[in-house]
Amino acid sequence: MQKRIKLVTIAAMLISSTSLVSAVDLTKAYEMPDASKLIEKDKLAEPTKYTMPEGCVTTDAEAIARGEYIFHNLNGKKAKKKPPKGLVKFIEQKGKDGKVKKKPKQYGNCVACHNIEGAVGGGNIGPDLTGYKAMFIDTKIRDHQFVFQKIADPRIDNPNTHMTVNLTTKLFNEREICDLTSYVVAEKKKK
Numbered sequence: 001m002q003k004r005i006k007l008v009t010i011a012a013m014l015i016s017s018t019s020l021v022s023a024v025d026l027t028k029a030y031e032m033p034d035a036s037k038l039i040e041k042d043k044l045a046e047p048t049k050y051t052m053p054e055g056c057v058t059t060d061a062e063a064i065a066r067g068e069y070i071f072h073n074l075n076g077k078k079a080k081k082k083p084p085k086g087l088v089k090f091i092e093q094k095g096k097d098g099k100v101k102k103k104p105k106q107y108g109n110c111v112a113c114h115n116i117e118g119a120v121g122g123g124n125i126g127p128d129l130t131g132y133k134a135m136f137i138d139t140k141i142r143d144h145q146f147v148f149q150k151i152a153d154p155r156i157d158n159p160n161t162h163m164t165v166n167l168t169t170k171l172f173n174e175r176e177i178c179d180l181t182s183y184v185v186a187e188k189k190k191k
Helices: 002-023 035-042 061-072 132-137 144-152 174-185
Strands: 090-094 100-104
Touching: 061 174, 132 144, 132 174, 144 174
Parallel strands: none
Antiparallel strands: 090 100
């Protein structure tokens, strides 16, 4: 019987102590950031229409190799193979402390959503880009400008796209988008 009284007493103490804790306002115990400022900072700029620079699309093997590398890799740390001339696996970036640090270069990883000739595990979320040149460029259904715009900022003709906004966000520069465009529209050799 005494054990039962002790258990009831302990249970009563636990219940009363938890109700005291729940009554305490803990919101003053930590900093509450202004969410509207955080949301504003993360907002994308408005969709931007770009004009492809002259000479952007090329049959230059080095440009196409860079485009292929960007298309098939996510970042420098996990990038397969050595990057072709003109690309690097790591970029140097100055930190808040002023020290220069090496950071993996972010690449496209387009293959996560798109299939294309030679893709290993090509995705099926976005359009299949296999034979793009013959299907769209040669038949004049779509042109190089269309491909360039889709890679630079796809929201121009599809505001609900899930595709990465690359030039507007400065994830890629103009030359990298030209390289990607050149790769997508290039005639692919069978390996």
